[in-house]
Amino acid sequence: xxxxxxxxxxxxxxxxxxxxxxxxxxxxxxxxxxxxxxxxxxxxxxxxxxxxxxxxxxxxxxxxxxxxxxxxxxxxxxxxxxxxxxxxxxxxxxxxxxxxxxxxxxxxxxxxxxxxxxxxxxxxxxxxxxxxxxx
Amino acid sequence: xxxxxxxxxxxxxxxxxxxxxxxxxxxxxxxxxxxxxxxxxxxxxxxxxxxxxxxxxxxxxxxxxxxxxxxxxxxxxxxxxxxxxxxxxxxxxxxxxxxxxxxxxxxxxxxxxxxxxxxxxxxxxxxxxxxxxxx
Amino acid sequence: xxxxxxxxxxxxxxxxxxxxxxxxxxxxxxxxxxxxxxxxxxxxxxxxxxxxxxxxxxxxxxxxxxxxxxxxxxxxxxxxxxxxxxxxxxxxxxxxxxxxxxxxxxxxxxxxxxxxxxxxxxxxxxxxxxxxxxx
Amino acid sequence: xxxxxxxxxxxxxxxxxxxxxxxxxxxxxxxxxxxxxxxxxxxxxxxxxxxxxxxxxxxxxxxxxxxxxxxxxxxxxxxxxxxxxxxxxxxxxxxxxxxxxxxxxxxxxxxxxxxxxxxxxxxxxxxxxxxxxxx
Numbered sequence: 001x002x003x004x005x006x007x008x009x010x011x012x013x014x015x016x017x018x019x020x021x022x023x024x025x026x027x028x029x030x031x032x033x034x035x036x037x038x039x040x041x042x043x044x045x046x047x048x049x050x051x052x053x054x055x056x057x058x059x060x061x062x063x064x065x066x067x068x069x070x071x072x073x074x075x076x077x078x079x080x081x082x083x084x085x086x087x088x089x090x091x092x093x094x095x096x097x098x099x100x101x102x103x104x105x106x107x108x109x110x111x112x113x114x115x116x117x118x119x120x121x122x123x124x125x126x127x128x129x130x131x132x133x134x135x
Numbered sequence: 136x137x138x139x140x141x142x143x144x145x146x147x148x149x150x151x152x153x154x155x156x157x158x159x160x161x162x163x164x165x166x167x168x169x170x171x172x173x174x175x176x177x178x179x180x181x182x183x184x185x186x187x188x189x190x191x192x193x194x195x196x197x198x199x200x201x202x203x204x205x206x207x208x209x210x211x212x213x214x215x216x217x218x219x220x221x222x223x224x225x226x227x228x229x230x231x232x233x234x235x236x237x238x239x240x241x242x243x244x245x246x247x248x249x250x251x252x253x254x255x256x257x258x259x260x261x262x263x264x265x266x267x268x269x270x
Numbered sequence: 271x272x273x274x275x276x277x278x279x280x281x282x283x284x285x286x287x288x289x290x291x292x293x294x295x296x297x298x299x300x301x302x303x304x305x306x307x308x309x310x311x312x313x314x315x316x317x318x319x320x321x322x323x324x325x326x327x328x329x330x331x332x333x334x335x336x337x338x339x340x341x342x343x344x345x346x347x348x349x350x351x352x353x354x355x356x357x358x359x360x361x362x363x364x365x366x367x368x369x370x371x372x373x374x375x376x377x378x379x380x381x382x383x384x385x386x387x388x389x390x391x392x393x394x395x396x397x398x399x400x401x402x403x404x405x
Numbered sequence: 406x407x408x409x410x411x412x413x414x415x416x417x418x419x420x421x422x423x424x425x426x427x428x429x430x431x432x433x434x435x436x437x438x439x440x441x442x443x444x445x446x447x448x449x450x451x452x453x454x455x456x457x458x459x460x461x462x463x464x465x466x467x468x469x470x471x472x473x474x475x476x477x478x479x480x481x482x483x484x485x486x487x488x489x490x491x492x493x494x495x496x497x498x499x500x501x502x503x504x505x506x507x508x509x510x511x512x513x514x515x516x517x518x519x520x521x522x523x524x525x526x527x528x529x530x531x532x533x534x535x536x537x538x539x540x
Contacts, residue, residue: 205451
């Protein structure tokens with residue numbers, strides 16, 4: 001099942017051309033992933049970062065059309081693949097029918113020393129369930 | 136010829152885990168590209184944005200190892216391909232022998248209305264020369 | 271009447287000490303003011319910036335206690351004084367009974383050329399009403 | 406003696422009105438203070454945050470004139486008062502003769518538990534010397 005994260009484009013996101021400055025999109029993507037782990041996975045980042053974290057190992061993003069101040073975009077997050085300590089995600093952001101960007105990323109759960117570590121069973125179950133739901 | 140952009144990792148770049156928060160890397164990448172257009176290409180963004188801009192159409196980044204507060208990384212930018220209105224870049228960031236991230240991106244020159252437009256001849260010549268110099 | 275703006279403290283807001291990096295508070299303050307102009311004043315920034323803007327002329331902030339990742343703070347915005355083209359605001363941010371910061375700022379409405387310009391009558395009425403409501 | 410910190414206004418600093426978005430100024434102010442502690446005080450933040458930090462307790466800023474993309478501003482930092490664990494600073498930012506903003510802040514040295522702690526003697530000596538030098 002897809003996770004839906006709405007975001008109004010605010011003044012702080014926009015550049016002198018009046019469109020979103022792309023590094024701000026990555027802040028929005030991170031907010032979306034953080035909300036997903038809180039709302040759906042039951043593993044809020046603020047707890048997670050107590051014993052490690054989920055750094056992004058790789059991210060590929062294609063910007064299809066610019067977003068402007070005041071736009072109300074929606075990010076749709078899907079789990080593509082759940083590894084022992086990794087998670088492949090896709091995020092598609094749109095306003096109405098118009099796609100604004102498509103992003104694929106791989107996250108890795110790491111321990112306090114920054115080493116990859118297994119997803120806890122309950123977390124892994126949630127991620128797989130989320131993936132199955134997407135089918 | 137490669138363009139070299141040094142960057143000390145500052146307090147503002149780092150997250151609660153004490154490493155660079157990856158959206159900040161994209162600000163650093165943008166600073167590097169902006170400095171390259173100013174120092175080498177002779178087309179400062181502040182002039183360029185008068186009649187358009189060079190938005191990023193696509194970017195793929197692999198994070199190899201974390202950077203910590205106080206690290207002094209060096210970004211090495213190379214021009215891979217110069218199109219009519221596009222530019223393919225690679226940026227490799229390292230501290231000493233350790234690669235921190237590798238990024239490939241495609242920029243597009245657009246006019247005031249956001250439509251792709253040809254590189255001015257002198258700019259294209261500089262970009263191609265930079266590419267040749269890389270050989 | 272006070273305007274209330276809740277904000278969860280997210281990963282992106284926090285520094286290596288695990289508390290909010292204070293420049294991020296100013297982004298949150300700006301988000302709060304932007305939401306106030308949208309929700310209450312009926313003058314969304316995205317329209318406002320079509321014919322000028324409301325830059326901040328002065329801001330004084332006292333940080334009383336740190337906020338940590340996962341905290342749920344609430345900003346309470348009050349209009350203190352409405353001038354011809356200016357607006358004095360206070361914002362008090364708390365979690366529960368604990369005040370986190372207190373901020374006083376002066377905004378100025380400017381036209382396309384950056385010159386101070388009168389609040390439109392309907393806007394001024396809303397701002398004054400909001401101030402009266404605070405009594 | 407004043408500490409001088411030059412900063413070119415970059416694309417990332419600017420908003421849809423083409424001027425610096427004021428929360429970005431606070432990032433620049435923090436960069437300036439961080440560089441001052443590294444270059445002059447001999448207490449780099451990356452070491453300092455190992456055993457605590459220097460959070461900002463209070464900051465008052467007046468924005469005199471807008472800065473635009475491409476401007477080359479200079480921040481001039483002066484130590485006004487050195488307490489047991491606090492430091493009062495002023496920062497004046499200008500381009501040429503035109504002042505862009507004036508900021509007064511109070512920093513406090515805190516230990517790992519976030520409690521105020523005395524400046525180490527050598528640090529305090531440096532700060533006082535810097536203050537005397539300003540006379």
